[in-house]
Amino acid sequence: MYEDAQTLQRKIKSLDGLFIPAHVFTPFKSLYGKGVLASVTEVFDPYLIDGVEIGLSADTKMADSLKELHRYTLVSNSDAHSLPNIAREYQKIHGSAPTFTSLRKALYQEAGHYISANYGLHSLLGKYYTTTCAQCFTKKEGTTCTVCGASNWIKGVSERIQELMTATKQEHPKRPPYIHQVPLRFLPGLGPKTMNRLLNQFGTEMQILHHVSKDELIEVVNDKIASHIIAARNRTLSIIRGGGGRYGKVR
Structure with a gap:
């Protein structure tokens, strides 16, 4: 059974729910990927949107290139496709209690x-960050693929946002900081056994990514891996951009 989006919005509101479009820039079936030509108003009632989830291949600065999104709180949340990736993207909320009511108030800063x-995942690592050949996943240069000669492209989020841009950087609203994360499994030389040693020692991946010092890391892993973790924290890693449904890679 199919229904139009605004009917769905009104039904959710009648049940006192929150309506937050998810991964809005991803190609294929997302709001800005395929759903609209230029504006959210082509699909949704903008007054019945409670927040916007930006997806893996964008960050809040990229999203704020669209002036119509300035009115909304931007959230970063993981899908639940696989257990290791649950809660890979999230937001820190200042509120009175971990409740639905507090979440609603946070979305409206009440x-x-x-x-x-x-x-969130470092946007360059996102599966759809840059435009890529649909046949062989080569990054786009020119009108036909330089490797296989195809001309069928999967448009990247970064290029799609450039098409839709309606706001300069000077016009961007003040947002909470966006912390780019490089999950441990993306780091060269860090396999399952090393991952388990780190988790056994420090508890959670987020603790390792954001808080554990290099000296503490070196007690568990070699200097190279420890340096990668610190470089990821400081955003100094060299990254090969993702696209076409494939994650990017750390060089």
Whole structure:
């Protein structure tokens, strides 16, 4: 059974729910990927949107290139396709309690509630960050693929946002910091056994990515891996862009 989007919005609101479009820039079936030509108003009632989830291949600065998104709180959340990736993207919320009511207030910055930081996959690593050949996944240069000669492209989020851009950087609203994360499994030389040693020692991947010092890391892993973790934290890693449904890679 199919229904139009605004009917769905009204039904959710009648049940006192929250309506947040997910991974809005991803190609194929997302809002800006295929759903609209230029504006959210082509699909949704903009007054019945409670927030916007930006997906793996974008960050809040990229999303704010669209002036119509300035009115919304931007959230970063993982899909639940696989257990290791659950909660890979998230936001830190300042509120009175871990409740649905507090979440609603944070989305509207009410009564001292607000989102204080977004944490998400480094956008360059996103599966759809850059435009890529649909046949052999070569990054686009020119009108036909330089490797296989095809001219069928999967448009990247970064290029799609450039097409839709309606706001300069000077016009961007003030947002919480967006913390770019490089999950441990993306780091060269860090396999399952090393991952388990790190988790056994420090508890969670987020603790390792954001808080554990290099000296502490070296007690568990070699200097090279420890340096990669610190470089990821400081955003100094060299990254090969993702696209076409394939994640990017750390060089």
